Amino acid sequence: MLHTLESLESCNYDGMDMTVLERQAARLKWQQQYYVVQNNNPVPLSASSVPQSQGLIGSNLGSGQMVELKRPEVFLGTDDLQDFVNLPVSGPDFGESEKLDLVPPEAAADYCISRTFNCQMTTPNIAVMKEEREDVILEKIESTTGSGRVSFNKRKAEAVADHKSKDKRIRGEGESEVKTKCSTEISRNSSKENSKASEVQKPDYIHVRARRGQATDSHSLAERARRGKISNKMKCLQDLVPGCNKITGKAGMLDEIINYVQSLQRQVEFLSMKIAALNSSVELSVQNLPMKEFPAYVANFPAAAKLPEMAGLPCFQLNPLQKESVRFMLNESLHPPQTEGVARASVCITEQSLSSSSMTVIFPTSMIFNCSSSLTSCMMFSNALHLSNSYCSNCNHSQLGTWILKAFTTCTIWDFIKIVELNFVFYVNR
Amino acid sequence: MDLQNLNPSSLKSRFTARFLRALTEINAPKTISSSSPREIFQRYRRIKVAADKSMAYSVRSRRIWSRATLWRLRTRSRSRRLVSFGRRASVKTRTTASHGKENKEHHGAVLGVQAEELRELVPGGEAMDLCNLLDETAHYIKCLTTQVQVMRTIANLYSIE
Numbered sequence: 001m002l003h004t005l006e007s008l009e010s011c012n013y014d015g016m017d018m019t020v021l022e023r024q025a026a027r028l029k030w031q032q033q034y035y036v037v038q039n040n041n042p043v044p045l046s047a048s049s050v051p052q053s054q055g056l057i058g059s060n061l062g063s064g065q066m067v068e069l070k071r072p073e074v075f076l077g078t079d080d081l082q083d084f085v086n087l088p089v090s091g092p093d094f095g096e097s098e099k100l101d102l103v104p105p106e107a108a109a110d111y112c113i114s115r116t117f118n119c120q121m122t123t124p125n126i127a128v129m130k131e132e133r134e135d136v137i138l139e140k141i142e143s144t145t146g147s148g149r150v151s152f153n154k155r156k157a158e159a160v161a162d163h164k165s166k167d168k169r170i171r172g173e174g175e176s177e178v179k180t181k182c183s184t185e186i187s188r189n190s191s192k193e194n195s196k197a198s199e200v201q202k203p204d205y206i207h208v209r210a211r212r213g214q215a216t217d218s219h220s221l222a223e224r225a226r227r228g229k230i231s232n233k234m235k236c237l238q239d240l241v242p243g244c245n246k247i248t249g250k251a252g253m254l255d256e257i258i259n260y261v262q263s264l265q266r267q268v269e270f271l272s273m274k275i276a277a278l279n280s281s282v283e284l285s286v287q288n289l290p291m292k293e294f295p296a297y298v299a300n301f302p303a304a305a306k307l308p309e310m311a312g313l314p315c316f317q318l319n320p321l322q323k324e325s326v327r328f329m330l331n332e333s334l335h336p337p338q339t340e341g342v343a344r345a346s347v348c349i350t351e352q353s354l355s356s357s358s359m360t361v362i363f364p365t366s367m368i369f370n371c372s373s374s375l376t377s378c379m380m381f382s383n384a385l386h387l388s389n390s391y392c393s394n395c396n397h398s399q400l401g402t403w404i405l406k407a408f409t410t411c412t413i414w415d416f417i418k419i420v421e422l423n424f425v426f427y428v429n430r
Numbered sequence: 431m432d433l434q435n436l437n438p439s440s441l442k443s444r445f446t447a448r449f450l451r452a453l454t455e456i457n458a459p460k461t462i463s464s465s466s467p468r469e470i471f472q473r474y475r476r477i478k479v480a481a482d483k484s485m486a487y488s489v490r491s492r493r494i495w496s497r498a499t500l501w502r503l504r505t506r507s508r509s510r511r512l513v514s515f516g517r518r519a520s521v522k523t524r525t526t527a528s529h530g531k532e533n534k535e536h537h538g539a540v541l542g543v544q545a546e547e548l549r550e551l552v553p554g555g556e557a558m559d560l561c562n563l564l565d566e567t568a569h570y571i572k573c574l575t576t577q578v579q580v581m582r583t584i585a586n587l588y589s590i591e
Contacts, residue, residue, distance in 0.1 A: 254544035
């Protein structure tokens, strides 16, 4: 090829007819040819005829070039190919278009890629490489000219810029097509990038990826976090409070929690009452009367003595109904206690008195307790307590406590304990 | 039943020790026959106060409810001794209640009614948002259960004797 150029120049110089411009044009063309020789395979150019080379020189690189590039084996001898094989194709410098073009395109692409895959390549280069595999021929065509190289560089830059966006696509391709270290590196790097995006990048901000259909402003995020905390705590409370496994929903759970706390507080009160009563019994060594003797014990108490005490309670105002019931009970107590009859009567009275205020329900039942046997009275009392508590608010409990103590003045400690224990059983089983 | 707990520094053992000490103090003065209702009632009140106080001291003001209980007990005892301070105590309770109400409106929780009830139950719960309130409730329930257990065993012991 050079001889043709030399011939051109020689004729230029010999003729001396060419102007300076023509000479410069000839020099430019020579330079371009030189570049072409450097970048492309010298084989096709050398083996090509003059018109083909002239076609190469011009910017009109058409199919002729492609044809030439595609069939390197025709032009290249085996020796030349081996020369090209020995050329250093370094991995990191892969971006240099010249070196890529030294090798036949398809084989070169495969060879380069295989060589560069063995090297530890960075992801953008690999991406660029992979994209080049598809567009390698066009790139070669463009790179033959100076402008082509610029455009190739541009394409490379675009490829690098598009790398992040096509991350997943390339990863998918990489994993499917090429199974080497670098493909796993790609996936690792990209997954690391994705995970880093969700982790703390700066110490000030926490970047969270919002789920589909949910807002991402700070207020809603904070609200969501707060709601999550509350639901976690509700779950812990569900473990603490017995019998809450079936209940779902915050409202029901809160109701159960409130009831449980109330019952625990009442238990503490009753237990303290019990201890107070027991303490006195222990100190005085009060007789622990057996159950059989109790009715006689109670019957011995003068009913008249009880009445003024009951009437003296300031906090309760008896309805006419309750007054009648009290009188009825007192009348009953004078006679030998017939437990069942009294119990039935007391039931009626309690049901009637339920319609009125809650605290006064206790009143007749205490009378019943004083008159009848311990067990039935205990049952009555516990029922009355239950009913009263369902109507009472918490503030009445102290009143209830005082009232119970005052009402049980005539009872033995043993009976009192029995009642209290029954109430415990009731409260625990609620 | 064995009152000696395995862990000497657990909540249960601390509460038991304090409560028994308080009980011995309460039962020490025995001049009048204590079968009268008034005496029993008074002793009941003292025992209840002692139970709450010993439980709050066992928790050692790590929790809001224990601090509130202790503060309440102290102000009550102070108000009993000095009448003039009683007004201040009532004013204090009023301010805390109003502050709690403001908080309630501010933290417009969905379950406002039940949260309010819970706040009334748990001591010191008026000035807490729902998140902390649930924490305090959980700890309060745990302490109450231990209290009930210990007192039940004590009562059983007494009743056996």
